[in-house]
Amino acid sequence: MTARITFLHVSLLVLARLAMTAVVGLFGFDAVSDDDFARVVISQGFASTPKLDPSATSWLPFPFWLTGTAMILTKPTVVVAKILSVVLACGSGLLVYGAARLCKITPESALLGTLGWTVVPTGVLLGAATVPELPTAALCASALLLLRRSDIASAFMASALVFPATLSRYEAWPVAFCVAAATLRNAWKSDATRGALAASLGVACLACLGPLSWMGWNHVAHGDALHFHARVSSYWFAWGGASNIVDFWLTFAKPLAVDAIVLAVFVAAVAYNARHSPKIITWWVPAISSVVVVAALIAAQCAGAAPTHHPDRSLLFLWAVGWMAVMDRGLTAKPLRYTLFAIVLLVSVARTMILASNYGVHREDERRVGGWLRDHTQGRVLLVPKDYGYFATLAEMGPSDRLDLTCSLDPRDRSQPCRTETDNELRDRMRTRQARWLVVSGEARAAARTLGEARFEVGDWMVVEYNDP
Numbered sequence: 001m002t003a004r005i006t007f008l009h010v011s012l013l014v015l016a017r018l019a020m021t022a023v024v025g026l027f028g029f030d031a032v033s034d035d036d037f038a039r040v041v042i043s044q045g046f047a048s049t050p051k052l053d054p055s056a057t058s059w060l061p062f063p064f065w066l067t068g069t070a071m072i073l074t075k076p077t078v079v080v081a082k083i084l085s086v087v088l089a090c091g092s093g094l095l096v097y098g099a100a101r102l103c104k105i106t107p108e109s110a111l112l113g114t115l116g117w118t119v120v121p122t123g124v125l126l127g128a129a130t131v132p133e134l135p136t137a138a139l140c141a142s143a144l145l146l147l148r149r150s151d152i153a154s155a156f157m158a159s160a161l162v163f164p165a166t167l168s169r170y171e172a173w174p175v176a177f178c179v180a181a182a183t184l185r186n187a188w189k190s191d192a193t194r195g196a197l198a199a200s201l202g203v204a205c206l207a208c209l210g211p212l213s214w215m216g217w218n219h220v221a222h223g224d225a226l227h228f229h230a231r232v233s234s235y236w237f238a239w240g241g242a243s244n245i246v247d248f249w250l251t252f253a254k255p256l257a258v259d260a261i262v263l264a265v266f267v268a269a270v271a272y273n274a275r276h277s278p279k280i281i282t283w284w285v286p287a288i289s290s291v292v293v294v295a296a297l298i299a300a301q302c303a304g305a306a307p308t309h310h311p312d313r314s315l316l317f318l319w320a321v322g323w324m325a326v327m328d329r330g331l332t333a334k335p336l337r338y339t340l341f342a343i344v345l346l347v348s349v350a351r352t353m354i355l356a357s358n359y360g361v362h363r364e365d366e367r368r369v370g371g372w373l374r375d376h377t378q379g380r381v382l383l384v385p386k387d388y389g390y391f392a393t394l395a396e397m398g399p400s401d402r403l404d405l406t407c408s409l410d411p412r413d414r415s416q417p418c419r420t421e422t423d424n425e426l427r428d429r430m431r432t433r434q435a436r437w438l439v440v441s442g443e444a445r446a447a448a449r450t451l452g453e454a455r456f457e458v459g460d461w462m463v464v465e466y467n468d469p
Contacts, residue, residue: 166210370396
């Protein structure tokens with residue numbers, strides 16, 4: 001009977017994730033940001049030439065190892081990256097469900113809690129994109145749920161979960177330190193033997209292995225263990241990110257207010273109603289850890305650090321822990337439970353539909369340009385960028401080093417600022433780069449037409465075959 005229920009629940013969770021992914025696709029969602037395509041490009045590079053640090057930037061390597069390996073086994077295309085993202089999104093829900101079951105949460109409560117997390121609008125959109133935030137949130141939430149148990153086996157599983165998470169996203173780092181602290185606390189309180197204390201210390205070290213390894217790599221590769229922090233914070237402030245404490249707090253308050261009002265009310269009600277229940281104590285470690293993680297992310301934001309540039313994504317793990325607590329400790333009366341849960345589902349789905357059409361970026365034209373260049377051209381390509389959408393073109397072209405940019409969009413790089421160029425300037429660049437093809441948009445189209453024949457046009461973009469006189 002238990003196996004049948006588990007199979008039914010797993011099927012429902014997979015179908016729910018696939019349905020929500022299909023819904024956002026039908027309503028026009030394409031990508032969260034241009035980072036989606038930048039990640040695909042880096043994964044394609046890993047598939048061509050595997051290396052320890054595929055991005056050679058501040059981006060953590062595990063997602064590129066995973067997606068790049070999938071591309072080695074199949075094809076280095078955007079489609080493969082998107083399919084893998086959907087598979088990982090489905091697996092993320094199953095991971096949270098499995099962790100809840102291991103924590104002795106009833107199958108029904110585990111199912112409802114995971115479904116509540118599945119339909120959180122931000123999570124739905126991230127699950128349909130080629131970014132690692134959703135799987136990372138699932139790994140972190142599952143680790144925190146396992147902290148409800150004090151045995152060394154659960155601590156080991158939690159540490160094993162946060163290891164790939166800490167090599168995927170920086171917001172997982174405070175979660176790892178919470179797992180390590182909880183493991184050592186449990187060993188200290190239990191009057192464990194010397195061998196058990198050594199085992200707990202090893203588990204705590206496993207939880208911190210990802211951050212320590214990355215800092216060690218940065219020291220070896222760049223001469224500074226915190227090179228990644230300096231790189232991202234410089235970009236954050238050059239881009240115009242928040243620079244005072246009020247902005248930092250408001251940055252977090254907005255996603256909390258938008259996505260979690262209902263959940264916050266439910267959690268408060270459950271905490272009050274179950275305040276005399278002995279089982280509520282088992283939720284204190286995940287609850288306190290969640291508060292510590294949020295505080296650490298806010299502190300990191302104050303320093304311009306990497307984890308918190310997109311707080312709504314960084315806080316996604318909270319919804320999994322919160323919904324599971326609500327379903328485990330509250331709403332025990334089934335009519336009320338199912339009525340309120342149905343309302344929450346309907347509101348979440350409706351909000352997701354509203355967000356999907358305008359959320360993120362739409363790069364269909366850029367992708368079509370990349371596909372045309374891949375199928376119809378040879379030789380070097382010079383592209384005049386108007387924003388970071390050129391990564392979509394690169395991703396559709398596939399693994400290639402034949403595309404050059406006329407300028408840099410990095411706000412930290414003032415040596416090659418982007419501006420409208422004359423036909424003579426473009427001609428000089430084509431000759432210098434020995435390029436045969438020119439890709440332009442906007443005002444540059446007029447100048448490009450004087451350099452050759454327009455061979456492909458879509459939206460605002462035009463591809464010109466250069467005729468060198």
